[in-house]
Every structure is written in C-alpha cells, then in structure tokens.
Amino acid sequence: MPTLTDKTCLLLAAACYLAGVVLGTIALWRERRHSRAVMYAIVAVGYSFQTFGLYLRGLEVKGCPLGNTFELFQFTAWSAACLYLIIGPAFRLSLLGYFTALLSATLTLSALAVPAWDTTRRIGIFGGNPWIEFHAALALFSYGVFGLLALTSVLYLLRHYSLKNKRLGGVFAFLPTIRDLDQIGCRLLGAGVAILAISLAVGSVHWLRDFSSVASFKLIATVGILLAYTATFSLRIAGRLVGQRFSAVCALLYIAALLSLWPVNSSRPAGSPQPSTSSQAAPR
Amino acid sequence: MTPHGPLFFHLGASHQTTPLAHREKLALPPERAAELHARLASVGVLREVALLNTCNRVEFYAVAADADALVRLENAFCELQSIAPADFAAFRQHTAGPEAIRHLIAVAAGLESQLLGENEIFGQVKVAYEAAQSAGTTGPVLNRVFQKAFQAAKHIRTNTGISGGQVSTANVAVELALTIFGDLTKARVLLLGAGEIGEKTAKAFLSRGAAALTVSSRTAERAMELARVLDATALPFEHFHNHLETFDIVVSATSAPDAIILPAHVSTAMRKRRARPLFFIDLALPRDIHTGVADLENVFLYNLDDLGKIAAQNLATREADVARARVLIAEKADALWQQLLARHS
Numbered sequence: 001m002p003t004l005t006d007k008t009c010l011l012l013a014a015a016c017y018l019a020g021v022v023l024g025t026i027a028l029w030r031e032r033r034h035s036r037a038v039m040y041a042i043v044a045v046g047y048s049f050q051t052f053g054l055y056l057r058g059l060e061v062k063g064c065p066l067g068n069t070f071e072l073f074q075f076t077a078w079s080a081a082c083l084y085l086i087i088g089p090a091f092r093l094s095l096l097g098y099f100t101a102l103l104s105a106t107l108t109l110s111a112l113a114v115p116a117w118d119t120t121r122r123i124g125i126f127g128g129n130p131w132i133e134f135h136a137a138l139a140l141f142s143y144g145v146f147g148l149l150a151l152t153s154v155l156y157l158l159r160h161y162s163l164k165n166k167r168l169g170g171v172f173a174f175l176p177t178i179r180d181l182d183q184i185g186c187r188l189l190g191a192g193v194a195i196l197a198i199s200l201a202v203g204s205v206h207w208l209r210d211f212s213s214v215a216s217f218k219l220i221a222t223v224g225i226l227l228a229y230t231a232t233f234s235l236r237i238a239g240r241l242v243g244q245r246f247s248a249v250c251a252l253l254y255i256a257a258l259l260s261l262w263p264v265n266s267s268r269p270a271g272s273p274q275p276s277t278s279s280q281a282a283p284r
Numbered sequence: 285m286t287p288h289g290p291l292f293f294h295l296g297a298s299h300q301t302t303p304l305a306h307r308e309k310l311a312l313p314p315e316r317a318a319e320l321h322a323r324l325a326s327v328g329v330l331r332e333v334a335l336l337n338t339c340n341r342v343e344f345y346a347v348a349a350d351a352d353a354l355v356r357l358e359n360a361f362c363e364l365q366s367i368a369p370a371d372f373a374a375f376r377q378h379t380a381g382p383e384a385i386r387h388l389i390a391v392a393a394g395l396e397s398q399l400l401g402e403n404e405i406f407g408q409v410k411v412a413y414e415a416a417q418s419a420g421t422t423g424p425v426l427n428r429v430f431q432k433a434f435q436a437a438k439h440i441r442t443n444t445g446i447s448g449g450q451v452s453t454a455n456v457a458v459e460l461a462l463t464i465f466g467d468l469t470k471a472r473v474l475l476l477g478a479g480e481i482g483e484k485t486a487k488a489f490l491s492r493g494a495a496a497l498t499v500s501s502r503t504a505e506r507a508m509e510l511a512r513v514l515d516a517t518a519l520p521f522e523h524f525h526n527h528l529e530t531f532d533i534v535v536s537a538t539s540a541p542d543a544i545i546l547p548a549h550v551s552t553a554m555r556k557r558r559a560r561p562l563f564f565i566d567l568a569l570p571r572d573i574h575t576g577v578a579d580l581e582n583v584f585l586y587n588l589d590d591l592g593k594i595a596a597q598n599l600a601t602r603e604a605d606v607a608r609a610r611v612l613i614a615e616k617a618d619a620l621w622q623q624l625l626a627r628h629s
Contacts, residue, residue: 163464163584169597173448177466178561186559239558243582246559 006060007112009053010074014108016046017077020101028098028171039097040088046104047081054078061123064137070111070118072140072261077107079144080151087148087184095174099151107147132206138199139222143257145192146229149185150254153247156181160244182242185250189233196226221260228253290425290628291350293380294387295357296336296343299398302375309367310375312337316364321419323360329353332423334416334430336391338408340398343377345388347425354378382621385429389613392437394447400602401447406437425624436616444612445605449598453481454488456591456598457565461489461533464563464584468494474531475499475516476524476544478506481567482537486514489533498531500524502538528553528562535565536572547576550583557582565591 020042027034054074057065065071084100111117155175162172200222207214232249235241241249297310312320317335324330330353333346344357358376362369379387387396392409394401413430416422422430441447450456458468465471473494475486478501486497497516501507504520511518519527528534528549538544545564554562559582566573566587578585 159463163460164578166586166590166593168460168463168594169449169601175463177462178464179466182559182561236559242559243561245581 004052004056006053006056009049009056010108011112013046013048013050013053014105014112016042016049017081017101017105017108020046020098021105024095024098024101028174034098036088036097039101040085043081043088043097043101043104044085046101047078047085050074050078050081050104050108064133066136066140067123068118068120069262070114073107073111073117075137075140076143076147076258077104077111079141080104080107080147081144082141083144083148083188095155095176096148096151099155100148103147103151129206131202135199135203135206138195138202142192142196142199143261145188145195146250146254146257149188149192150251152181152185152188153250153254156185156247157244157251160247181247185247186233186236189229189236189250193226193229193233196222196229200226225253225257225260228256290624291331291348291353291380292346292384292425292429292624293348293354293378294343294345294384295354295376295378296341297372297375297377298341298343298396300396301377306371306375307340307342310342310365310372311339312342312365318419320361320364321421323364324357325421329356330421332416332426333357333421334412334426336409336412338405341391341396343391345384345426345429347423382617385433385617385620386613388429388433389436389440389617390610392433393440393609393613394437395440395606395609395613399451400599400606401441403447406434406441409437410434424627428624429620432616432620436613436620439616440609440612444609446602446609448605449594449601451595451599451602453567453588453591453595454485456594457485457535457567457586458488458492460565460584460586460591460594461563462492464561465532468492468533470495471532472496472530473498473533473535474519474524474528475510476521476534476536476572477501477538477568478503478510479537479539482535483510483514485535485537485565485567486516489535490514494533498527502540525549529556531562532560533563533565534573535567537567538572539568540572541570543572543574545573545577547574547580550577550580554580554582567591 020039023042024034024039054065057071061067064075066075080100081104084097088097088100156178158172159175159178159181162168162175163178203214207219232241232246232253236246297307299307302310312335317337320335321333324333329349331347331349333344336343336345344361346353346357348354358372359369362372377387388409390396392406394403394405397405409430413422413426416426450459461468461471468489471489471494473486473489473496475482475497478499486499490497497514498519499507499511499514499516500519500521500523501510502521504518507521508518510516525545528545529552534545536545550562550564561582561584564573564577564583564585566585569588571587573585573587575585577583
C-alpha cells in the first residue's frame with residue numbers, strides 16, 4: 001500500500017480546489033448558479049487534505065512549514081480556504097467559494113509546478129521559539145485574509161462595472177450585491193490589519209532583543225505592507241477611500257504583499273537547510 | 285381521449301384564447317364553483333375533478349366516468365354561467381391524456397401565464413388541488429397527476445430561466461436596487477413627482493419592503509395626497525436637494541422641462557453619505573437627472589431606456605428558455621402517462 005506523503009496530500013488538495021474551479025467555470029459558462037453547498041464541500045475536502053499535508057510537512061521540518069516559497073504559497077492558500085470555510089456560510093456571497101477555489105488552486109498549483117521553490121527545506125527555522133513561529137504563522141494567515149479581501153475586491157469591481165455599464169446578464173447576474181461586497185471587504189480589511197499588527201507586535205519582541213535578527217528589507221517590507229493596509233482601512237472608515245477606488249487599492253495591495261514574500265523569504269536566516277525528499281509517511 | 289388509459293382530460297378557457305370581456309362571464313365565484321361541484325356529483329359524470337379558477341383562466345382537470353362526460357361537463361358549466369355553448373366553444377381549450385398532463389405542468393410552471401414565468405400561478409394551482417381534495421373530488425389519478433405536476437413545475441422553474449429577470453419597468457427598478465443594496469429593509473426611497481409611473485414604481489419598492497417612502501412634487505397638494513395613499517411622508521419640493529443624502533434610492537418622474545438634479549447636488553450629498561451608494565431612477569421625459577450624475581463614485585443612474593432594455597433582455601432570456609422547458613415538460617408528462625397506463629391496465 002503506497003504511503004501518503006505531504007506532497008501527495010497537497011496535490012490532492014490542489015486537485016480539489018481545481019475541481020471547484022472547473023465546476024464553477026462550467027456553471028458560469030452555462031449561465032447557471034452552481035450549488036454553494038457542493039462548492040463548500042469541495043473546498044472543505046481540499047482544505048482537509050491541505051491541513052494534513054501541511055501537518056506532515058510540519059513534522060518533517062519540526063515547526064510550522066513556512067521555510068520556503070512552496071510552503072509560503074501553500075500556507076497562504078490554506079489560510080484563504082480556512083477563512084472561506086468560516087465566513088462563507090455567514091455571508092452567503094455567491095461566487096466567493098468559486099473565487100476562493102480559484103485563488104487556492106492558483107497558489108497551490110503554482111507552488112507544485114515550480115520544483116525550485118521546494119528544493120531546500122529549512123529545518124527548525126524558528127529555533128524552537130514558539131513565539132516566532134506564532135508570529136510567522138499569524139503573518140501568513142493575515143495574507144490569507146488579504147487574499148480573500150482581494151477576491152471580494154475583484155468581485156466588487158466586476159459588480160461596479162456591471163452596474164455602471166448596465167451589463168447585468170450572463171456572469172454578472174451571479175455577482176453579490178455592492179453593499180454586501182463593500183461590508184465584507186471592510187470587515188476583512190479590519191481583520192487582516194488586526195492579525196498582521198498582532199503578528200508584528202509578537203515578532204517585534206524578538207527583534208527588540210536582537211536588532212540583527214531581522215533583515216532590514218524584511219522589516220521595511222512587512223511594516224510597509226501593514227502601514228499601507230492600515231492607511232487604506234483608516235481612509236475607508238473616514239469615507240475618504242470608497243467604492244471602486246477602495247477595491248482597486250485592496251486588490252493592488254495584495255499583489256504587492258505577495259511580491260514582497262520572495263525577498264522577505266530570501267532574507268531569512270538559513271536555519272538548517274536540507275534537500276527535499278518529500279517522503280514523509282503518514283503516522284499510523 | 286385515449287381508449288387505453290384513464291379518461292383524464294382538461295377543459296377550460298384562458299387569457300390565451302378568451303378576450304377579457306368573455307373571461308369576465310366565465311369567471312366562477314367560489315359559491316358558484318361549489319354549486320357546479322354539486323351538480324356534477326349529482327349527474328355522476330366525473331370520477332375525479334379539480335377546478336382551477338383564477339382571473340386569467342377557468343379550467344377543469346377531470347377523470348371521466350364515460351365518454352359523454354366532457355359534453356355534459358361543458359353543458360353544466362355553460363348552464364351555470366348562463367352562456368351559450370356555442371359561445372364557449374369558440375374560446376374553450378381541451379386536451380386529453382398526456383397532452384392534458386403537459387398542459388397542467390406548463391400552467392403550474394408559469395409557462396401559460398400572461399406574464400411568462402410568474403410565480404403566483406403555482407400557488408393557485410396548489411389551492412385548486414387542495415380545494416378539490418377537501419371536497420373529496422380527487423382520486424388516484426388526479427392525486428398522482430397533480431403531485432407529479434408540482435414536482436415537475438418546481439424542477440422546470442429551478443432548471444430553466446423562465447422565471448428569471450423582471451419584465452416591467454417598476455420591477456426592473458426594484459431588482460436593480462436589490463443588486464445594490466441586497467434587501468430594501470433599510471432603504472429610504474424618495475419619489476419625485478406624483479404621476480402614475482412614479483406611483484407604480486414607489487408601490488413596487490414598498491411591496492418589496494422598502495424602509496420608508498418620501499414623496500415630493502412641484503404640486504404640494506398632490507404630493508401630500510399620494511403620501512397619504514401610500515402611507516408615506518411628504519417633503520416640500522424646494523427642500524428635497526437639502527435632504528438628498530438621507531435617501532438611498534431616488535425615483536424621479538416629474539414633468540420638469542429641464543434636469544432638476546445636477547452633479548453638484550449629488551456630489552454634495554455623497555460627501556455626507558461616505559461609503560453608502562445612491563441609486564437614481566430617472567423615469568421622466570425629458571430627463572430629470574443630469575447624465576453627469578452617473579460619473580460620480582458610488583452613484584448609479586438608470587433612465588427609462590436603460591430599464592426598458594433590461595426588461596426586453598429579461599423577456600428574451602425567458603422566451604429562449606421556454607423551448608427547453610417544453611422539452612422537459614414533454615418528457616415528464618409522457619413518463620407520468622406511461623405510469624398511469626401501467627396502473628390502469
């Protein structure tokens with residue numbers, strides 16, 4: 001009987017997310033509403049595989065698997081799916097499940113498609129310090145929140161375009177309402193800012209003890225991302241940045257946040273690199 | 285009627301074949317419907333019968349006891365309604381066997397309704413069936429036919445677009461508001477002008493749960509009168525600009541010769557509304573709202589032409605789905621008929 005490896009689980013998760021994308025795309029193509037329950041179930045199954053895959057990877061690297069680009073992408077996709085599973089039923093936003101599946105499929109498949117992102121695995125990068133691990137996991141989770149925010153922002157821009165240009169049929173008929181998208185966008189932004197701020201606050205304790213422990217680019221990039229999102233949130237609350245400009249800024253900021261992951265990741269201390277083997281067996 | 289199956293048939297008249305003046309004569313008040321049931325029972329021509337009686341159709345769905353039942357039912361109905369059988373014959377519709385099942389499913393699904401795909405008829409068919417059940421005039425055939433017809437109608441409504449999209453200006457406006465606000469329970473509506481089209485649109489908003497309606501008209505008396513009728517508030521016309529920010533939906537249908545709402549007015553209001561969108565519906569000709577308003581952030585402006593185009597698109601979409609729905613109906617009706625034949629043999 002073949003053993004279940006972390007890569008196999010993550011591949012199965014990607015397949016589930018991809019199945020959600022295919023299902024949603026076919027429904028949109030046929031101008032039919034896909035079943036929210038089915039989409040939720042598909043993402044939930046994908047999420048379960050991904051959780052187990054990341055757990056196996058965590059056992060292998062002796063900590064939260066955030067040591068290379070592959071793991072960062074996987075964890076971000078996992079965070080977005082986790083949030084969707086929590087808020088999806090409450091907000092009942094049509095197409096949110098489809099777009100979550102699309103985001104998670106894109107991130108997981110990209111990670112799986114580029115072997116170079118997973119050639120080196122860093123073991124014990126957090127040096128056994130659970131606070132640093134908590135800081136890193138929380139920061140990545142906030143990226144998942146911002147990912148979902150970017151999705152709702154894109155949905156807002158599409159809905160805005162359809163209403164302004166009087167194009168309400170076809171795919172546009174399945175978009176959520178402007179008010180729902182605005183409200184959920186505002187809440188996600190608030191939640192993301194809070195989570196990232198807590199994460200940086202936790203990390204700063206470690207940094208204050210040893211300024212050389214964090215590369216200056218990483219510091220500038222992460223604080224810059226937090227400040228940009230905080231400024232956006234403040235302007236939104238003050239009513240100075242609303243509507244499509246708010247959504248466009250949220251979508252663009254996420255691209256910037258994702259792009260910052262590469263230099264942030266490459267500026268980490270090396271830990272104990274070890275070549276990828278991808279053979280961690282499931283515990284029995 | 286098919287000689288091999290149950291003698292199931294439908295007989296009636298509807299808006300499709302009968303002008304309004306004649307439909308008025310055919311309409312059956314409830315007490316007369318009960319009388320008709322009693323007469324039919326006394327002559328014993330029908331094993332089972334259900335009567336669908338709406339403003340647009342009077343139809344019997346029945347299982348005959350013998351081959352003469354159709355004529356005797358027709359005569360009894362004409363006698364009760366005091367109309368000549370020849371007059372009724374000019375408008376009547378009659379189908380039997382699987383055709384009658386197809387007709388019932390199509391009626392329940394809203395395919396035969398005046399407003400294609402409307403929902404109300406489904407409930408009316410249910411009421412007709414329940415009334416027949418209460419009267420004890422249904423049996424194994426009608427019970428099966430109606431229950432299967434309800435299932436089929438639901439399936440068709442869910443799986444085709446025959447009931448999708450509104451086709452009247454007022455309802456299209458409400459549907460658009462719903463795509464912006466989700467629900468209208470917190471939406472405050474301002475109606476400018478006290479004419480018929482504005483009133484209809486305001487009523488449509490109220491019927492969908494709008495939180496509050498305010499009426500403002502250049503003729504203060506008409507505004508107050510309409511506000512009284514619609515249980516709304518009246519606002520002096522010269523003051524409405526100062527209160528624009530308090531409304532979520534503005535329906536404008538005045539006969540003003542020039543635009544009465546300019547971008548500057550809306551821009552001022554939007555500064556106070558922060559992130560809340562504002563929806564303008566311009567039903568006036570010439571238009572009441574300057575087109576520049578549409579360029580403002582978070583403001584959505586639709587005029588009569590826009591609403592008309594959406595209504596036409598919705599109707600075209602519904603009609604395109606009718607063919608698909610007819611195929612589904614035929615499949616389901618034929619399958620049901622085969623089941624009835626098998627039980628009958």
